[in-house]
Amino acid sequence: MKPFEITVPASSGNVGPGFDSMGLALNLYLTLQVEEANQWEFHTGSPVTDTEDHFIVKIAKQAASWHGRELPPLKLTEKSDIPLARGLGSSASAILAGIELANQVCDLSLSKDDILRFGTEIEGHPDNIAPSLFGGLVISTAFEQDIEYVQVKNLSMDIIVYIPEVELKTEEARNVLPETYPKDVAARASGISNLVVASLLQGDYAFAGKMMEKDLFHEPYRAKLIPNYERIRYEAKQNGAYGTIISGAGPTMLSIAPHGKGQTIAENMQQILPEYNIKTVAVDEKGLTVTELSHP
Incomplete structure (x- = not known):
């Protein structure tokens, strides 16, 4: 496996009255560098005592498991501009990083729509997941099986x-x-x-x-x-x-x-x-x- 990096933007959900259905992707980023390893390593700005209990790793293992695969040990290096618990989509960005980690390492061949559905199932609603996944302004809503969305770009503000x-x-x-x-x-x-x-x-x-x-x-x-x-x-x-x-x-x-x-x-x-x-x-x-x- 060649080393790779996953980059996920922050997001601002709701955009006022678009409750749980509208969000903007913003240029603050979570990045996750991924390398092969003989045992789990997770490097970040703060100590990670139990790598396999890290939120991103747990999401990645869940995504792999749902598709009948097992995630091998990896060396992960995380950097993030997105502050936690501030309303800028830190959890959605981490969820997407975890799903994409499993997608890449386990060759799951997930489409963007697959990732959107899986991420929304974990997050509960798509207003942060969708813009962080696709970019731009995204209006979306979840139905029983599908999530419908419209992406808007080139906003001049x-x-x-x-x-x-x-x-x-x-x-x-x-x-x-x-x-x-x-x-x-x-x-x-x-x-x-x-x-x-x-x-x-x-x-x-x-x-x-x-x-x-x-x-x-x-x-x-x-x-x-x-x-x-x-x-x-x-x-x-x-x-x-x-x-x-x-x-x-x-x-x-x-x-x-x-x-x-x-x-x-x-x-x-x-x-x-x-x-x-x-x-x-x-x-x-x-x-x-x-x-x-x-x-x-």
Whole structure:
């Protein structure tokens, strides 16, 4: 087996009102270098005491097992720009890395649609899995057997993320949501989501940002869990952003802004919120990639 590297982008789920069905791939990355080995090794920035209990390895073994194969020992080296439990799809990226690891090493010949189904089964919904796998903006929904999706590329807007020090577990963010929605609320919330998609497709990013901020599915309930929620929305708008939303389940927030204005907005917001890690990011257009590595 020749050494290879798996690269998986971060993702921002929901994109405002596209609850559990819409996501953006972002150019923050998890990379996993893979080499043959006589025994398991896992190298990362922090110590890994039991390699075979690492989340990526467990997913890879599960994927291999589901196809009647067994994963051999490997030397793995992981690097990641994606912060954990911040609403930037760290778990989805790790799941995809694990599935692709098994796919490559065990010659499973999985298609992208196969990986999407398997990843969604593990993650529970496709809004992070799909964009990290395909790249761009992906609108998707799961049916009994299949996951239908539409990929949108070439969005001409800047993106700013506001990453706080604190973590927020997805389970906690889900627990504040209602079990059901009244029919009139669900209809209005769906209409808002439709308007976001339509405006993005037309390139009307100002209107998209306005509609993103009107979500009824999750943001009204999660706002209390997000540090500086109202302040970030207000200050970003004052500095020229089109709209600001919770990234995934949070606590990171995300603004869309006019093309070429993002860096100035990020710098101004960093002065207002010095305790945050504020940066501009771009939409990743490639999704998951696998690259053969040459021997040194």
